[in-house]
Amino acid sequence: MKTVIEVPVFATDSNLFKPLLGENKNITETKYHDFLFLEFELDKAHEIYFYCMDYIPEKGNISLADKIIPKAPFVFFLVEPDAGSFSETADNMFSEYIDNYTTPAFVIRSAPLSEKEKQPEENLNPDLKGLEIIFTEQENNNFTKHILTEAIKKVIPKNL
Amino acid sequence: MKEVFIVSENEDIFTMFSKTLSYLPVHFSWVGDMDSAEKQFRTEKPDFVFFAVYKLTLLHNWVARYKSFKLRIPFLCFISKIGWEKRELLWMAGAAEVIELPKLKKEFKQIVETVLVSSSDEGNDAKLSGSLNVLNVINLIQTFEDGKKNGVIELISKNRRGQLQFYKGKLVNAIYNNSDPIEAVLAMSLWRDGLYTVTYDKIRHNHRIKLDNRQMIKECQDHILNHEKILSALPDKEIVLYASPTIDYEELGAKDRTNLLYFKFGKSINEFIENDSEGMLDFLKEIDSWIDKGAFVGKEEFQAQQLKIKEEKNKSGVKKLFGKIFSKKEESQTHAPGMIKKNKDSGEDYSEKKVYMFDRFNLLVEYAEILENQDG
Numbered sequence: 001m002k003t004v005i006e007v008p009v010f011a012t013d014s015n016l017f018k019p020l021l022g023e024n025k026n027i028t029e030t031k032y033h034d035f036l037f038l039e040f041e042l043d044k045a046h047e048i049y050f051y052c053m054d055y056i057p058e059k060g061n062i063s064l065a066d067k068i069i070p071k072a073p074f075v076f077f078l079v080e081p082d083a084g085s086f087s088e089t090a091d092n093m094f095s096e097y098i099d100n101y102t103t104p105a106f107v108i109r110s111a112p113l114s115e116k117e118k119q120p121e122e123n124l125n126p127d128l129k130g131l132e133i134i135f136t137e138q139e140n141n142n143f144t145k146h147i148l149t150e151a152i153k154k155v156i157p158k159n160l
Numbered sequence: 161m162k163e164v165f166i167v168s169e170n171e172d173i174f175t176m177f178s179k180t181l182s183y184l185p186v187h188f189s190w191v192g193d194m195d196s197a198e199k200q201f202r203t204e205k206p207d208f209v210f211f212a213v214y215k216l217t218l219l220h221n222w223v224a225r226y227k228s229f230k231l232r233i234p235f236l237c238f239i240s241k242i243g244w245e246k247r248e249l250l251w252m253a254g255a256a257e258v259i260e261l262p263k264l265k266k267e268f269k270q271i272v273e274t275v276l277v278s279s280s281d282e283g284n285d286a287k288l289s290g291s292l293n294v295l296n297v298i299n300l301i302q303t304f305e306d307g308k309k310n311g312v313i314e315l316i317s318k319n320r321r322g323q324l325q326f327y328k329g330k331l332v333n334a335i336y337n338n339s340d341p342i343e344a345v346l347a348m349s350l351w352r353d354g355l356y357t358v359t360y361d362k363i364r365h366n367h368r369i370k371l372d373n374r375q376m377i378k379e380c381q382d383h384i385l386n387h388e389k390i391l392s393a394l395p396d397k398e399i400v401l402y403a404s405p406t407i408d409y410e411e412l413g414a415k416d417r418t419n420l421l422y423f424k425f426g427k428s429i430n431e432f433i434e435n436d437s438e439g440m441l442d443f444l445k446e447i448d449s450w451i452d453k454g455a456f457v458g459k460e461e462f463q464a465q466q467l468k469i470k471e472e473k474n475k476s477g478v479k480k481l482f483g484k485i486f487s488k489k490e491e492s493q494t495h496a497p498g499m500i501k502k503n504k505d506s507g508e509d510y511s512e513k514k515v516y517m518f519d520r521f522n523l524l525v526e527y528a529e530i531l532e533n534q535d536g
Contacts, residue, residue: 092425
């Protein structure tokens with residue numbers, strides 16, 4: 001029997017989902033009307049389903065997001081790789097998420113360039129402090145593995 | 161119609177091309193990666209080949225393979241920022257153009273358009289085509305009238321496509337979305353960014369427009385003037401407007417709801433015009449009144465209102481219940497349907513946050529171990 005965990009992934013641009021696929025042959029991709037579905041087979045008994053959306057669905061509808069987010073271990077936000085502050089679209093996406101959900105969320109962005117930028121809290125809108133940041137290069141060959149491992153590490157100690 | 165093969169591992173890039181360049185008289189086909197493209201090249205010869213690859217090494221490999229087929233079909237390369245520095249080799253290999261992605265939509269359109277359209281000009285296409293920037297719908301009707309011919313004019317602008325049908329030089333029918341013929345002509349008379357293609361035929365097209373060409377042109381002129389008048393009366397079109405989080409969308413009509421939702425996370429009026437939604441003009445006419453009603457706010461006010469709503473949500477259950485009862489009472493006294501609810505002390509019915517329910521943390525540990533032990 002297979003065990004599956006489901007992870008919603010949001011991005012400000014659908015091109016940002018590409019690094020998730022990388023060159024990993026164990027990840028298959030299926031496109032649905034309003035989301036991209038990635039199936040990551042870790043081994044014969046363990047799988048991860050990624051539901052990739054470039055918007056936060058309207059709350060209140062019986063949406064896919066409403067069903068999946070509360071039961072997911074965490075969610076990811078993929079944002080533009082520049083080292084500056086977050087775009088307005090990203091900020092709005094974060095606050096829409098924080099307003100509606102309490103599932104831990106991790107913002108994935110490229111490693112910052114300067115020491116000052118290594119203080120992510122400064123870059124964040126004060127309302128958005130519920131989000132944690134994971135730094136990684138989009139060109140990292142182990143992008144998906146890296147962000148999953150980091151997110152799991154961050155979630156486990158708080159809840160075990 | 162020119163045929164372009166898009167060789168890419170990813171279908172997204174094809175979608176991007178066909179969406180962004182839909183107004184060009186070009187047909188894009190996604191032929192998959194080089195392996196499947198190779199099979200297609202044996203049976204079909206496109207007018208252009210576009211290679212879109214994330215990794216530069218793979219792109220070089222594909223270009224080398226493509227060159228070995230000796231097809232002599234011009235090709236363009238699209239690469240990511242990562243491979244951009246080393247693009248000289250691609251030019252040396254004969255690429256008509258090497259384009260870095262992502263790129264600004266306008267710039268991207270211009271580059272690809274220059275390559276494709278200049279090439280199509282060289283062809284002996286029997287159809288007559290040109291830019292709507294040079295000849296708009298009014299000019300086209302006049303031109304057709306002078307020739308007294310039968311035929312159709314296809315208009316393509318952004319993602320929109322319409323058709324004008326002529327019989328003996330008279331405009332007899334127009335097709336755009338599900339609009340009635342006159343509405344369709346009026347809508348298309350505003351198109352300036354795009355292309356037209358004229359095809360003469362011997363078909364007796366349905367006579368659905370009763371107005372003669374003169375009257376129709378007059379209608380178009382009035383419509384264009386009215387459109388310009390509305391646009392010039394608008395507030396600063398560059399300012400980003402946010403739809404107030406206090407709007408009660410349930411009480412609005414479908415068109416207003418769609419148009420207001422467009423501004424949900426902040427958009428400028430220019431972006432809204434560019435989007436050209438149904439009922440856009442009527443909505444713009446009323447924009448001042450929407451602003452007066454408080455439907456649109458600036459960024460700071462938007463954030464302040466969001467914060468206030470959040471505070472409302474955090475009120476205790478009992479207080480919230482009282483809030484609900486009183487807000488309903490208050491609402492029935494002060495708000496007509498379609499009006500925007502004022503946030504002030506309304507205690508609106510904002511539902512709770514969805515609670516984090518995941519509890520299989522031992523399973524996560526198992527996943528972490530598997531990931532750690534994987535190669536690479």
